[in-house]
Amino acid sequence: MWLLNILSLQLCSFELRQAPQFAILSHTWGKEEVTFQDLTERPNDRNKLGWKKILGMCALCRTMGLDWVWIDTCCIDKSSSAELSEAINSMFAYYNLSEFCIAYLEDVPPDIHLPHDEIGGEKSSSAFRESRWFTRGWTLQELIAPKRVYFHARDWSVIGEKASLIHILHSITLVDPKVLGEPLMRRHCCIAERMSWASRRETTRPEDEAYSLMGIFSVHMPLLYGEGGKRAFLRLQQEILKESTDHSLFTWTAMSKMHFEEPSETTNSVLAYADWGGLLAYSTREFAHCNKVRTRYLNGKIDREPYEMTNMGLRISLPTIELNESVYLAILDCSSSDQEKAYLGIWLLQNNHKRTDGKGFLRLIHRKPVNVKVERLDTVLGDTLDVVAQLPGDCVREVKIRMMFIEESRVREVRTEKSD
Numbered sequence: 001m002w003l004l005n006i007l008s009l010q011l012c013s014f015e016l017r018q019a020p021q022f023a024i025l026s027h028t029w030g031k032e033e034v035t036f037q038d039l040t041e042r043p044n045d046r047n048k049l050g051w052k053k054i055l056g057m058c059a060l061c062r063t064m065g066l067d068w069v070w071i072d073t074c075c076i077d078k079s080s081s082a083e084l085s086e087a088i089n090s091m092f093a094y095y096n097l098s099e100f101c102i103a104y105l106e107d108v109p110p111d112i113h114l115p116h117d118e119i120g121g122e123k124s125s126s127a128f129r130e131s132r133w134f135t136r137g138w139t140l141q142e143l144i145a146p147k148r149v150y151f152h153a154r155d156w157s158v159i160g161e162k163a164s165l166i167h168i169l170h171s172i173t174l175v176d177p178k179v180l181g182e183p184l185m186r187r188h189c190c191i192a193e194r195m196s197w198a199s200r201r202e203t204t205r206p207e208d209e210a211y212s213l214m215g216i217f218s219v220h221m222p223l224l225y226g227e228g229g230k231r232a233f234l235r236l237q238q239e240i241l242k243e244s245t246d247h248s249l250f251t252w253t254a255m256s257k258m259h260f261e262e263p264s265e266t267t268n269s270v271l272a273y274a275d276w277g278g279l280l281a282y283s284t285r286e287f288a289h290c291n292k293v294r295t296r297y298l299n300g301k302i303d304r305e306p307y308e309m310t311n312m313g314l315r316i317s318l319p320t321i322e323l324n325e326s327v328y329l330a331i332l333d334c335s336s337s338d339q340e341k342a343y344l345g346i347w348l349l350q351n352n353h354k355r356t357d358g359k360g361f362l363r364l365i366h367r368k369p370v371n372v373k374v375e376r377l378d379t380v381l382g383d384t385l386d387v388v389a390q391l392p393g394d395c396v397r398e399v400k401i402r403m404m405f406i407e408e409s410r411v412r413e414v415r416t417e418k419s420d
Helices: 036-041 050-063 081-097 139-144 166-173 177-181 183-188 191-198 229-243
Strands: 002-005 011-013 023-026 068-070 100-104 149-152 158-161 261-263 269-272 293-295 308-310 313-322 327-331 334-336 342-350 359-363 370-378 384-390 395-398 400-406 415-417
Touching: 011 036, 023 050, 023 081, 023 139, 050 068, 050 100, 081 139, 100 139, 139 166, 139 177, 166 177, 177 183, 191 293, 229 308, 327 370
Parallel strands: 023 068, 023 100, 100 149, 334 342, 359 400
Antiparallel strands: 002 011, 002 068, 149 158, 261 269, 269 415, 293 334, 308 313, 313 327, 313 400, 327 342, 342 359, 342 370, 370 384, 384 395
């Protein structure tokens, strides 16, 4: 990694584990940011607006006794795709291993006073709550990863420290307070809950919606700028699948007003992406309602049946209820925190025209997961089975396990005309 010396303003390369103590800057990018090339090729040209931010960070670190800083705008040689990929895959570690992180909120005026108690936190300054810093995709991991985060206003005056602002930060970001206190606690939050933290954030480059979450989920993958945000997000989920059997990954709901467009090369119209994800979502925005999702364990077992991506889709075993000849309710091993005694189920439509070695299903993507009550039933032979009660009239059906391939189900034919 490259670190910037606060006295000489020169860059020096270190191995991460052998690097000296350093501070790290979290900020939102603006006009004329200082780049790696500005520091290495044009060190005496300080006309860019971004120099004010660089010098402000260095001056602050000098008062705090550190000689080295890491700043994403100028400490990555973005002309090297290999270095850029390594830095982004290591970004969570950079923030986690820093001595402290300075969150510079350039749009927050000086003299902001935030109460530190839970009640007061709800009534604190709107300028802090409405800062652009809380809307950006990359700043989510920059909030979670460091052990210490100090928030500073436009004039570099101190607003407060993460440890004393946990309640207001939770109310703004929805991130679990335990995670704000200890980054490792994120692993105790289910996939859907973590996705929901990012669901209202934006990134300049569409692929960064996925890339900015690699550290949150402790996965790594190559960067392919140009692949599009949707494909990058599908790849992220596939990497998560390799490490986890957490069913909450499937609790998203497609939003009816949301579609993914790309310009047509032959016409002036805009065509919606015609692609498929099956049980996988297209965007973090489809997890917006998932902050209350929690994992459960069917029959009290911690280990779940493994599943895998194949060339025909996701191959997975799930308990299902056959509602009619073609519609099924698949039971996921998770629930909502306000309905802890029920499991979440997703709607599936059997594809009778698809030949597979299992059963082919299409997901009814615009139907939200539903609560499914699971009860105990003793059989004549003395065994205990799980039965499911669902739908009006408490329709009770025995749970059956089916091997299924979740197939392409996200083709959207949306056409609009571009304005000249």
